[in-house]
Amino acid sequence: MRSSALRSLATLTLGVGLTFSGTVATASAVTPAAPAAAVTCDPGSATVYFIDTAQLRNGYYSDAKFLAWVGRGTTASYSEWCKNKYGNVWYHLKKTTSRPAGWVYEGYVRRI
Structure with missing residues (x-):
């Protein structure tokens, strides 16, 4: 039973015989964490x-499974891009005979 956000503490005796008197603040509500940003994709x-040189992954997060390395200077076609919940843009590269x-994360490529 809470009558206010502040409660008076009459006397608190600590284990070594010290005494503390005063007022203690208690939280009246918990603020929920901000919701995660939505994932957006465009075909x-x-x-x-x-x-x-960059790592090709099976999903649009850096912890997604590694698939292959793609070397600097390579050009590749993508079929869609997605912005993940962290706001990072990833491109989905089309399959080729060698890959x-x-x-791939946008930091490693430039659209041409």
Whole structure:
């Protein structure tokens, strides 16, 4: 039973015989965490150029399963891009004879 956010503490005796008198503040409500940002995807198709060697992954998060390396200077077509819940943009590269389909982070490529 709570009558206010502040409660008076008459006397608190600590284990070594010290005494504390005063007022203690208690929280009246818990603020929920901010909701995660929504994932957005767009089925656009274009070409990207790799400005650095990058890892191709099976999802649009850095902890997704590694599939293959793609070298700097490579050009590749993508079939869609997604912005994940952290606001990072990833491109879904189309499969080729030398590379599986997979996702690459925008920091490693430039759209051409």
